[in-house]
Structures are given as C-alpha cells and as structure tokens.
Amino acid sequence: MHKIAQDIGRVIATFGAVALFFVRIVMQVPRALLRPRLVIYQIYNAGALSLVIIMICGLFVGMVLGLQGYDLLARFGSESALGSGAALALLKELGPVITSLLFAGRAGTALASEIGLMRVTDQLVAMEVMAVDPFRRVVAPRFIGGLVALPLLTMIFIAIGIFGVQLIGVQQLGIDQGTFWSQMRGSVKLHDVWEGVIKGCVFGIACSLIAVYEGYTAEPTAEGVGRATTRTVVTSAVLTLFLDYIITAIML
Amino acid sequence: MTMTSNNLVEHLVELKDVHYSVGGRAIFKGLTLAVPRGKITAIMGPSGTGKTTLLRLITGQIVASKGQVLVEGQEVSKLNHQQLYAMRQRMGMLFQNGALLTDISVYENVAFPVREHTELPEELIRQLVLTKLQTVGLRGAYKLMPWELSGGMSRRVALARAMVRDPELLIYDEPFAGLDPISMGVVLRLIRKLNEALNITSIVVSHDVEEIAQVADLSYIIADGQMVASGSPKQLKDDKSELVRQFMNGLPDGPVAFHYPAPDYHGELLS
Ligand SMILES: Nc1ncnc2c1ncn2[C@@H]1O[C@H](COP(=O)(O)OP(=O)(O)O)[C@@H](O)[C@H]1O
Ligand SMILES: [Mg+2]
Numbered sequence: 001m002h003k004i005a006q007d008i009g010r011v012i013a014t015f016g017a018v019a020l021f022f023v024r025i026v027m028q029v030p031r032a033l034l035r036p037r038l039v040i041y042q043i044y045n046a047g048a049l050s051l052v053i054i055m056i057c058g059l060f061v062g063m064v065l066g067l068q069g070y071d072l073l074a075r076f077g078s079e080s081a082l083g084s085g086a087a088l089a090l091l092k093e094l095g096p097v098i099t100s101l102l103f104a105g106r107a108g109t110a111l112a113s114e115i116g117l118m119r120v121t122d123q124l125v126a127m128e129v130m131a132v133d134p135f136r137r138v139v140a141p142r143f144i145g146g147l148v149a150l151p152l153l154t155m156i157f158i159a160i161g162i163f164g165v166q167l168i169g170v171q172q173l174g175i176d177q178g179t180f181w182s183q184m185r186g187s188v189k190l191h192d193v194w195e196g197v198i199k200g201c202v203f204g205i206a207c208s209l210i211a212v213y214e215g216y217t218a219e220p221t222a223e224g225v226g227r228a229t230t231r232t233v234v235t236s237a238v239l240t241l242f243l244d245y246i247i248t249a250i251m252l
Numbered sequence: 253m254t255m256t257s258n259n260l261v262e263h264l265v266e267l268k269d270v271h272y273s274v275g276g277r278a279i280f281k282g283l284t285l286a287v288p289r290g291k292i293t294a295i296m297g298p299s300g301t302g303k304t305t306l307l308r309l310i311t312g313q314i315v316a317s318k319g320q321v322l323v324e325g326q327e328v329s330k331l332n333h334q335q336l337y338a339m340r341q342r343m344g345m346l347f348q349n350g351a352l353l354t355d356i357s358v359y360e361n362v363a364f365p366v367r368e369h370t371e372l373p374e375e376l377i378r379q380l381v382l383t384k385l386q387t388v389g390l391r392g393a394y395k396l397m398p399w400e401l402s403g404g405m406s407r408r409v410a411l412a413r414a415m416v417r418d419p420e421l422l423i424y425d426e427p428f429a430g431l432d433p434i435s436m437g438v439v440l441r442l443i444r445k446l447n448e449a450l451n452i453t454s455i456v457v458s459h460d461v462e463e464i465a466q467v468a469d470l471s472y473i474i475a476d477g478q479m480v481a482s483g484s485p486k487q488l489k490d491d492k493s494e495l496v497r498q499f500m501n502g503l504p505d506g507p508v509a510f511h512y513p514a515p516d517y518h519g520e521l522l523s
Contacts, residue, residue, distance in 0.1 A: 117354075126351035129311050130413075131340040132368045 021213050024135050025143050032140035042145025046208075050106040050153055057102055058157040061094055062086070062164020069165070070173050079173075083180040084187035086165040091192050095158035096199035097244050100207055103150050104236030108211040111142050112232040115215025116225035124216075139212050146208030151200035158196065195251050202243055207236045261325040264289045264421055264453045265310055270319035272305065279305050281477035282319070292447050292454040294468035294485075296461065296499070301474050303457040304348065307423055310455070311345060312336045323421075341369060344414030345423040350406035352398040352413070358385070359394040362412045369417070384412040389438060404435040411439070415446060422446060424456045428463050436463060443467050461500055465489070473499055 032039060065086045073079050115138060118124050124134045162184075169175045211232050218228035265287035272280040279302040287293045297303055308314045309321050315329045322328070323339060331339060352361050362381045366372060372380075385391040388408040398406060407427065414422060424443065428436050444467050447454050458464045464471065465485035473481040473488070473496060481488060481496045488496055514520070 121354065122347050122349060122351035123353050125313065126345075126347055126353075128313065129340055129343070129345045130365045130368070131337040132365070133337070137368070 017217075018209065018213055021216070022209055025140050025209075025212070028133065028136040028140040029144065031136050032144065035141075038137070038141040039144050042141045043148045044145075046103075046107040046111070046142070046145040047149035047152060049110055050103050050149070051156070053102055053106055054099060054153045054157050055160050057098060058095075058160035059164045061098060061157075062090070062161035062166075063168050065089060065094070065161065066165040066168025066173070070169055070175075079169075079175055080179045080183055082165065082169045082175055083184035086169075087162055087184045087188050088192060090158045090161040090165075091188065091196040092199075092248075093244070095161060096154050096196055096203055097240060099154040099157045099200070100150065100203035100240040101237055103146070103153060103203075104207045104211070104233050104240070107146060107149070108207050108232045108236055109229040111146065111208070111211040112215035112218070112229045113225050115139070115142070115212060116218035116228045119216065119218055120220045120222070120225060134216075139216060143208045143212050146211065147201070147204040150204030150207060151197060154196065154200035154203075191251075195247070198251070199244065199247055202247060203240050206239050206243060210235050210239065262289060263287055263322075264324060265455065266320075266322040266325075267306075267309070268320045268322070270309065270316045270321060272302075272309065272314070272316050274305070278477055280316070283474065283478055285472050285479045285482070287453065287455055288470065289453050290447075290451050291469040292443065292456060292467050294464040294471040295455060295457045295474060296459060296464060296471060297474035298499070299459055302477070303459075303474065304425055306474070307345070307425055307455070307457060310423065311340060311343065341417070342419050343421045343423060344417070344419035346407065346411050346414045346425060346427055348425045348429065350398075350403075350410040352401075352406055352410055354398050356397075357394070358390065358396050358398070358401070358409050361398065361409060362394075362416050365413065365417050380416060381412075384416050385409075387415075388412045388442065404431045407431070408435070408439070411442065415450075415452075418450060420453060422452050422454045424454065424458075426458055427456060428458060428460045440467055461502070475499070 066082065069082050069086050069089075070079055073081055073085065115124075118134075118138065124138065127134045127137060166180060170177050170180050214228040214232045214235070215225075218224045263286040267283055267285050270280050270283040271278070283306070285295075295303055295306065305314070309316055310323065310328070312321075312328045312331065320327050320329075326335075326339075328336070328339070352358075353364060356364070359381055362384055363377050366377050366380060382391055382394065385394055388411055390405060390408055390412070393401070393405065393409075398409075401409065411424075411427075422443075427439050427443070431439060440463060443454060443456060446452050447467075456464060456468065465488075468485055471483065471485055471488055472479050475495065481491060481493065481499075483491070488500060491497065491500075
C-alpha cells in the first residue's frame, strides 16, 4: 500500500517535471525561431532521419492492407470498397500511429542520445557558462524540428500506404481503377483528414517532448544515456497508443 | 559583473564563509577567499576537494547553502536569470576536458560565443577567430572537427573559445592535466600572456604544484572544505606548516587526508 502511494507520487512528480520542462521549451520557442536556420536544420534532420524507413514501412503496410482488406471484403462480396476502407484505416489510425512509433524509434532515440551525450561531455554546461541558454540553442530547435517533421512524415506514410493498397488491389487483384478511387473519394470526409492531421501533431509534440526531456535529464554516464534512449522509445510508444485512444474517443 | 560603480571593488571574486554539501557530504565548511583583480590566482588542493565545485559556485551553476559568493561585489545567488547571463558573458571558462561542441568545427566552436551574442559581420568574426586560434597555435587546424583533435589540442581550442570575447575573468579548470611538456609550457605562457596583455583576472584551479607556481601571483590551498593556506608561491614553498609541506611536496600522509572518508580499513576488510 505504502509502495503504491510512493509510485503514484513518483509518477505525479515526473509528470510535473515534464510539464515544467515543456513550459521552459515553449518560453524559448519565439527566441529559437529568431534563428530559423537552426530550426530548419532540425526539421530536416528529424525528417530525413526517418524518411526512408517511413516510406518503406508505409509501402508494406499499404500492401498488407490491400491483401487482408481484399480477403476480408471478398467474403462479403464488396471488394470495391477496398479503396475507401484502406484509406480510412491509414488516415485515421495506421498512418499516425505507425509513423509515430517509427519516429520514436529512429529520430526520437537519436535526439535523446545526442542531447544526452552533450550532457555527458559538459557541452550543455559549457553553453550555460557561455551565457547561451541550452533550451534556446539545443532543446527548443530539436523539439520544433520533431513537432513539424512528424505530421509531414505521417502524410507521406499515408500517401505511400494508399499507393501500396492500390498496387495490390488494382494492379494485382484486379479491382477497377475508377471504382477504387471514386469509392475512396466518396467516403473520405474532411473530418477524417483532420483526425489524421491532429493525431500527427499531437504525437509530434508527445514524441519530441519525451525525446528531448529524456536526453536533457539523462544521468551523465554512458549507461545513463543508454537508459534515456530506451525510455524514449518505451514511453513514446505507450503514450502514442494512449493518446490515440483519447483522440479517437473524442473525435468519433 | 554589471557595469555599475563597482570598478572600485578590489577583489573581482570573493567567497565568504561558503558552505556547500552534495549527497549529504559537506564539500565546503566555511570557505573564505578572495581573488584580486588583474592577478593570477591559483586554487590548489587534492583531487576531490571541490575545486570544480568552487568554479561552479562562482559561475552561478550552483548556489551555496550558506555564505556569500560575490563577483564584482554582487552576490551571484541573488542575480536573476538575465543578470546572471550578463555576468557570464564577461567570463571565460576552460573546462577540464575542453567541452567543445562536437557537431561543429574548430572554427565554429571558437566563433560560437561571438555568433550567439553579437551580430558582427562574417569578415570580422573570421579575423577574431583566426587571431585567437593563432594565439593558441592552432590556426592551421581551424577546419578540423573536435573528434580529430588530441586532448591537448581540444583544450587549446577551448581556451581560444574562452577568450574570444575578451572576458574580464578567465577561469581554468585543471589546465595542465594530461598535457605533454610542450603543450604545458604553451598553456603556461598563454595564461601569463593573457593576464599581462589584456589585464585579465585569472583563476587557475590545479593540483600541479610545480606548474602553477610558475604563473600564480597568489595561491590558495583548499583542504577539508576550508582554505588552509594562502600566499605567493614562494611563501607557500617556504611555509613551515606540516599541512602545506605535505601538499607542496606531494606526501600521502599528513594532516590532509588522502583517502575519501571511509570506515576503518582493517575492520571493513575483516567484516
Ligand atoms: N553530482 C555530484 N553528486 C555527488 N557528489 C558529487 C557530485 N559532484 C561532485 N561530487 C563530489 O564532490 C567532491 C568534489 O568534487 P569536485 O569539485 O569535482 O572535485 P575536484 O575538482 O577538486 O577534483 C567529490 O568528492 C565528489 O565526490
Ligand atoms: Mg575537478
């Protein structure tokens, strides 16, 4: 009983620390944006790191969706609905969630270990002593970079996923090209697109925040940085799925 | 170090009865010392006595639990974020391991403080950076990345970075540790030269008694959380007290404990 209370206390304390960290970042965002080159570089960095893996995974997810979707729909004699079904699944769920998980594993860990290593090698302290706020110079640009990159990657994932579905459904299994696209256009509403965009943005905030927080607060040893990267992936994954449920429940 | 009427303050840095503990262990128990303006002050002590901690107090990274740390007569712990950063802009610090930013070149590392704090045109930055690199003998290495440098070279680049904005106070943390004799001589002469040419106040933290004696105007020995001896290197050398002799001559046994506080050795081995 006592232990549970302690655990709850720790969780609340961590939550508070992350919230405080978030506030410190947000306060430095305007000043970070005054140096757009740093921010743009971080957007490019976070995006380019995960781009290839996102494209490959998007293609395979789309192709699997094509096969499984076709198999499922064929049982009801409604193969022509493949386009709309797959597009909705990708747009509302698979796109944002899988992109976020991949992003956490690729760019998130890279961010966390990069910042953690800067801690280990005294670079963050050196900046502070040079009167340069690491939140403005290091943390905020990386946070914005991830936050911007993730929704963009999500859109790329969805587009390539739909291409994959089409590859299987139309090219291989012979669904009519016109039916495929017109069905999709008919059933996907703007609301669905928004759901994907909002999820991408929320996951972007969550994953980037966790990565920079874990890196910045990493214990300044090799093991400490290792633990920080592991925690980045685990926490990001859990939080992504949890937030996914919340947003879905709200938006349906 | 705000530019008030404080030019009259004789001591650029002053510690008064400073107490500080970390992890339940008292590092400083009433440390008092003063760093005179325009001089080279050495702070010596066995490793683990808290020399780096002392520098962290002076640069305002940590706050003493009791007592005062004054820089230009102003209490560091009372400064707000902006004032603290303004103060730091007029300090340069050489870290024990250099602490160069690993994602940018030597040139960009030295240019870093200039770019961050001024809007100088590239032409001037270039002149500034190359002049400072020339001073530390590494102008030819400006294109290299930090991982391509040896330890001694990193330290010299870090020194160029620390002095690129002509600070009033230069702080060196163990500048000689792990240097070859030639680099050591170079760094020693640099410390002296910077101090004389630019009238910089220097604080040199070290346990290399011989080296530091060559440049320091004034030395302090810290042990057991307090300042235990002070004076010019010559005075300390001639000091008859057992403690100073132990430290200056590098003897393991004496009033200064060589061991980290521990329970009885035999008792622990046998238990
Ligand atoms: N973050 C920390 N946590 C616990 N103890 C620390 C920490 N930093 C320093 N110490 C302790 O403080 C003492 C002084 O450290 P330091 O100032 O680095 O010594 P010096 O630079 O004189 O070798 C050491 O004994 C060390 O164990
Ligand atoms: Mg030290």
